[in-house]
Amino acid sequence: MFGNLSDRLAETFKSLRGKGRLSPADIDATLREIRKALLEADVALEVVKSFIQAIRDRALGDEVSGALNPAQQVVQIVNQELIQILGAEPRKLRYGKTAPTVIMLAGLQGSGKTTLAGKLAKWLVSEGESVLLVAADLQRPNAVEQLRVLGEKISVEVFAPEAGSGTGDPVKVAKDSIAHAKSRGLSMVIVDTAGRLGVDQEMMAQAAKIRDAIKPDETLFVIDSMLGQDAVNVAKAFEDGVGITAVVLSKLDGDSKGGAALSVASVTGKPIIFSSTGESLDAFEPFYPDRMASRILDMGDVLTLIEQAQKAFDEDSAQEMALKLAKETFTLEDFLDQMQQLRKMGSLKSMLAMMPGAGQMRQQLDNIDEKEIDRTEAIIRSMTPVERQNPKVLNGSRRTRIARGSGMSVTDVNSLVNRFEQAAKMMKTVAKGGTPQIPGMPAGVGGVVPRKKAKDKKKAGSKSGNPAKRAAELNAKELGIKPASGGAGSAFGIGN
Amino acid sequence: MSSIFFWRKKREEEKQASGSKVSDQTTANAELTAATLPIRSSKKGIRSLFAISKFDPDDLQTLEEILLQADFGLSASEKIVAAVKTEAKLQGASTESDLRKILAQVIESQLSSDKRELNLSSGKLPYVFLVVGVNGAGKTTTIGKLANWLGEGSWSVVLGAADTFRAAAVNQLATWAERAGAKLVGPKSDGQDPASVAFEAVETAISEDSDIVIIDTAGRLQNKSDLMDELSKIRRVIEKRAEISEVLLVIDATTGQNGLSQAKAFAEVAQVTGIVLTKLDGTAKGGIAFAIQSELGIPIKLVGVGEGINDFAFFDAKEFASGLVA
Structure with a gap:
């Protein structure tokens, strides 16, 4: 219906290209898309509102980072805030001071409590615990039987003195189970309770009674990851009625975005600690806030790119490079340095493929030969330090030696040197604030060095006011991104 | 009525x-x-959209937000607000109560469907109902209620327990069958192919001259292609013996926008003929069902409003719309 956020943001980014610091209007445009995406992902409206406000405040006040364009910065802030709400680090299950540790499960009907009880028990057993499952859902027909079958499958004892299906007192069952676990010397008790609605006061009171009877170390609130806007009401009701200590997200193997996780975490302030991810009893894992953040906003690709760009692009070295450019001392060694930085970003192709809107470029991507980078590197590595510092000393015999050393031809070496010189010259021009003239290149198509010209979505907008710094930024980006068009991709000016 | x-x-x-x-x-x-x-009324389950938040008659953006909070989704909410605006202009309405009336009309008219009633009139017996949905939506409970209601009209009902996956699902359905006085056909052995259980249930209904057979299926998430394939197989196998008169997709009213994805996937695989909106007795408004009907044209047929055997009703667009704006 709406396409994913990555694509939508790509649209927004387009209009931001070539601008400097984000204006409030630019931020609003980006945030509008993010608001839509959050609503589509079922994040509750009140949570969306306060969230967007927080992002706007930060985006307006934040430092501008050299490695990212402004729109990417907004995305990064969004991601950081998402992770902060979802919990930066996965929290571990809280164990009681004395055995047995008591875990109570609570939630709406059909949220997946009983299945989760089985999964949790299996996981705890694998952690070396001895577990008792307690069938205190005496409401739903055959919930007791379901738990008994699950217990049998995983060889865990099930405490089920009542047949259920509408008969028996769940408070008594829960209470008795603790004594039973103690007498059996078991270390964990998991109490499955009936599904109940937040508005059902009688049932909520019963849940509170169960809680008081067993004094759980953890009261886990199980929510269906497909839950919509009602998540806030439900979470508040359970928080007020039973007092939850942590949240478990079920059915995460579906294709819902799971915005309810954000709603619940935000409204209750309680951490999400587990997620349930499939039909098998092993489909159970700790909750990973960062994964969830990406899932909700469907911007994992953009984020990976941002992360990699930041890691690789060291601010200090950028400054240094800018100085060098200004002083006209850009050498082959620097060229190599930059290439190595680029390597840190990972495969060029996969980098490009991660860019929003890269689908259209896929075909061109296939034309890029990453080997070219290897060859360029080989040639430079075959040079002496003196040669790298000053390519002017490269006479015929030196070139022959380099060619032999790198397993390339002299023509390749010549080609590299030529392109390097052009690049250095052009960067100098840029460094001085001029517009580079690119010889022999059709407009808008990156031929030699000036890949910065077009097709480079990533660079959108980030131009420093400082000419030297700007040149450095451009330079770094240019190295990161190959021209999308322009035939067989030649890397770093070799072997066209 | x-x-x-x-x-x-x-x-x-x-x-x-x-x-x-x-x-x-x-x-x-x-x-x-x-x-x-x-017929049963669904009034019990419908809560006013304006129970907590009010809207500002001068700023219909606030109305859109209220609809969003009821899980109507962005697209449907925008559509409704646009229609309300147009109609308000036409009528020169500006007061809150007028706008509420217009809102009710808009919702009602967009939910109107001539395919609302259960298909129990073709005369080709036994009628076969297939009940599908994601895990925990309330399929088994819905079937129990439906079977009981049909039993009240002296129908002879067969329930097919084709959810052979979830532990004790068959027992759960058996309990409902007993309560409703229906006959249960379950798997003969653990993990029997659900399609064969469905087939046997239909066979039983035919041989015993029953009026209707309702097939319960295992909950499945719509993105699990193997499970969805299993569902189409169940459908195919049933059709060897009888026409399927209804494929009911059970949707939990608390479901958010994923409900649309569910409806699309199930409609494609199982040819859904109607929606059952369950758990409307909670705080959820079930706006997603509106989005499903307006986007996919699948009518809402039944609603579930509680755990009791009588807690279900036929969906009535007028009742629903007026309940929402009350």
Whole structure:
């Protein structure tokens, strides 16, 4: 219906290209898309509102980072805030001071409590615990039987003195189970309770009674990851009625975005600690806030790119490079340095493929030969330090030696040197604030060095006011991104 | 409308007691008799959109937000607000109560459908209902309630327990069958192929001259292609023996925008003919069902409003719309 956020943001980014610091209007445009995406992902409206406000405040006040364009910065802030709400680090299950540790499960009907009880028990057993499952859902027909079958499958004892299906007192069952676990010397008790609605006061009171009877170390609130806007009401009701200590997200193997996780975490302030991810009893894992953040906003690709760009692009070295450019001392060694930085970003192709809107470029991507980078590197590595510092000393015999050393031809070496010189010259021009003239290149198509010209979505907008710094930024980006068009991709000016 | 009229098969004793009762009904099949069943109101489950937040008649953006909070989704909310704006302009309405009335009309008209009623009138017995949905939506409970209601109209009902996956799902359905006085056909062995259970249930219904067979299926998330394939197989196998008159997709009213994805996937695989909106007795408004109907044209047929055997109702667009704006 709406396409994913990555694509939508790509649209927004387009209009931001070539601008400097984000204006409030630019931020609003980006945030509008993010608001839509959050609503589509079922994040509750009140949570969306306060969230967007927080992002706007930060985006307006934040430092501008050299490695990212402004729109990417907004995305990064969004991601950081998402992770902060979802919990930066996965929290571990809280164990009681004395055995047995008591875990109570609570939630709406059909949220997946009983299945989760089985999964949790299996996981705890694998952690070396001895577990008792307690069938205190005496409401739903055959919930007791379901738990008994699950217990049998995983060889865990099930405490089920009542047949259920509408008969028996769940408070008594829960209470008795603790004594039973103690007498059996078991270390964990998991109490499955009936599904109940937040508005059902009688049932909520019963849940509170169960809680008081067993004094759980953890009261886990199980929510269906497909839950919509009602998540806030439900979470508040359970928080007020039973007092939850942590949240478990079920059915995460579906294709819902799971915005309810954000709603619940935000409204209750309680951490999400587990997620349930499939039909098998092993489909159970700790909750990973960062994964969830990406899932909700469907911007994992953009984020990976941002992360990699930041890691690789060291601010200090950028400054240094800018100085060098200004002083006209850009050498082959620097060229190599930059290439190595680029390597840190990972495969060029996969980098490009991660860019929003890269689908259209896929075909061109296939034309890029990453080997070219290897060859360029080989040639430079075959040079002496003196040669790298000053390519002017490269006479015929030196070139022959380099060619032999790198397993390339002299023509390749010549080609590299030529392109390097052009690049250095052009960067100098840029460094001085001029517009580079690119010889022999059709407009808008990156031929030699000036890949910065077009097709480079990533660079959108980030131009420093400082000419030297700007040149450095451009330079770094240019190295990161190959021209999308322009035939067989030649890397770093070799072997066209 | 206090009762619904359907056809069911005549019981033996009715056949003997002359056909006079039937004669006033035009049916080619003398084996059939008219059955009426009490209709149930869904009023109990519908909560006003404005119970917590109010909207500002001068700023209909606030109305859109209220709709969003009821899970109507962005697209449907925008559509509704646009329609309300247009209509308000036409009528020159500006007060809150006028706008509420207009909102009710807009919702009602967009939910109107001539395919609302359960398909129990074709006369081709036994009617076969297939009930599908994601895990935990309330399929089994819905079937229990439906079976009981049909039983009240002296229908003979067979329930097919084709959820052979979830632990004790068969027992859960058996409990409902007992409560509703229906016959249960379950798997003969653990993990029996659900399609074969469904087939046997239909066979049983045919051989025992039952009026209706309702097949319960395992909950499945719509993105699990193997499970969805299994569902289409169940469908195919049933159709070898009988026509399927209804494929009901059960949607939990608390479901958010994923409901659309569910409806799309199930409609494609199982040819869904109607939506059952369950758990409307909570705080959720079930706006997603509106989005589903307006986007995919699948009508909402039934609603579930509680755990009791009588807690279900036929969906009524007018009732729903006026309840929402009350």
